Amino acid sequence: MRIILADPNQKTLWALKTLLDEEPEIEVVGEAITAQQLQEATVESSADLVLLDKKLPGAEIGALISDLHALEPRPAVVVMSSDAEDGRFMLKAGADAFLSKGERPDWLLTV
Numbered sequence: 001m002r003i004i005l006a007d008p009n010q011k012t013l014w015a016l017k018t019l020l021d022e023e024p025e026i027e028v029v030g031e032a033i034t035a036q037q038l039q040e041a042t043v044e045s046s047a048d049l050v051l052l053d054k055k056l057p058g059a060e061i062g063a064l065i066s067d068l069h070a071l072e073p074r075p076a077v078v079v080m081s082s083d084a085e086d087g088r089f090m091l092k093a094g095a096d097a098f099l100s101k102g103e104r105p106d107w108l109l110t111v
Helices: 010-021 035-045 061-069 084-092 105-110
Strands: 002-006 027-032 049-053 076-081 097-100
Touching: 002 010, 002 035, 010 027, 027 035, 035 049, 035 061, 061 076, 076 084, 084 097
Parallel strands: 002 027, 002 049, 049 076, 076 097
Antiparallel strands: none
């Protein structure tokens, strides 16, 4: 699976990449700290999945999810937030899944 990581926090990007790089069936093909970087990386890489923070600067989250879903091939979009209450809103905004940053990091590998 080809994944792009998008989070405005460099430490979070590093931690996620470190965790995912240990999985042989997962390849991190891009990283972004802004919505523009994410859109460019997604077009360039043809990623299967985008894992993004709901507070990614540069775009409203609902519009960003719509833009990502309009790409061909269409990546799955998983939105992360430190607030578990955001899950329902993110799914209504079009996210394919929601991940609470309060979960253990290795839980991501079971999704």
